[in-house]
Amino acid sequence: MTSATHQAVSANGRRLILFGAFDRHNFGDLLLARCAAAGGRDEVVFTGLAARDLRAVDGFRTEALADAIATFGSEEADFVHVGGELLTTTAWEAAVMLQQTVDTSRFVALHDRNAEARAAWARSVLGTARRMPYVVARDELPAGWRTHFCAVGGVALDALTTAERNEVIGALRSASTLDVRDRSTLDALRRAGLTPGLRPDPATSTPKLLGATIRQRGHNRTITALRTRMRSWIAVQLAAAWGDDATLDCVALLLNSAAAARDAGIVLFRAGLAPWHDDLDTLRRLADRLGARYPLVIFDSPRVLDICALLASASAYVGTSLHGWIVANAFGIPSRCLVRSPSDKAARYTDTWCEVPRQWRMPDDEPLFPQQISG
Known part of the structure; x- marks a missing residue:
């Protein structure tokens, strides 16, 4: 220190x-x-x-x-x-998420079926009995x-x-x-x-607290390269837990429709590299389903302020990350959280602070960005 x-x-x-x-x-x-x-x-x-x-x-x-x-x-x-x-x-969740991603499956396989073993292993990793x-x-x-x-x-x-x-x-x-x-x-x-x-979540103040730094990041090589490739983009994030084939098929149809309606490209990004967060393979499989109708990029920067710049410069955001939604919405970007049920944390948060629902449950027949969703 x-x-x-x-x-x-x-x-x-x-x-x-x-x-x-x-x-x-x-x-x-x-x-x-x-x-x-x-x-x-x-x-x-x-x-x-x-x-x-x-x-x-x-x-x-x-x-x-x-x-x-x-x-x-x-x-x-x-x-x-x-x-x-x-x-x-x-404690079990915290201990797993602190591991290297490559080790996660091994630890889960060893301890997931035994509550006492899980607790003992978590105590040894975390150094606390809480x-x-x-x-x-x-x-x-x-x-x-x-x-x-x-x-x-x-x-x-x-x-x-x-x-x-x-x-x-x-x-x-x-x-x-x-x-x-x-x-x-x-x-x-x-x-x-x-x-x-x-x-509200403190990240709602991101433009006020970090706006100048995020604007600077918006002019770096990574974001500039995106602007060269596409006039506008929908920033898209998807947790690994959403990586089954049926869900990816549904999300791909949803995104292709949104890209056509907005005449925008699609930028896929990860909001978490720790275990049980996002997975690059999930994005690649989603990209395969999206095809080549519109410009498509997998954004590989893990830097927090680069992700903020990506969101602040987007024409829209859709993803499972609540903080992706919070930041995009704070910058006035039309945004939707993908949720599986009304009890998801993102659904509960957006229901608390938005008069018009800002989450999108699958499957659903309504457009991803209805006319009344403007920010």
């Missing part, structure tokens, strides 16, 4: 420590870190479940929580859980630290086990501030006797 980081303190004299899934590649989590860091302080302390350096993809150098406690435990600090679906990420590792209670931290939850999500709270749910609720009861980002999470916590606030 740099000496400058040692000097990072919050405006009230308390050190500012940001905690989240900044330790793996996911567009939304790394963007949330960037938005939090753009709040006016030159340096903040980033912590996660593992020590990682993701600066090469526009992330940050992140300390493991245990190391941050050892370094700053004698100080007063504000410990901020920074957005995302942190309230329902289990069932919900991205939710940290005040009494697990040094005496001078306060906990905060900033626009967090937890649409699957009611689907957790009793022990998992009790752990989350207990940690939230000890927080100094608690804000959630969707009405589903809000209602679940109210039923548990909590009184959270409701606020």
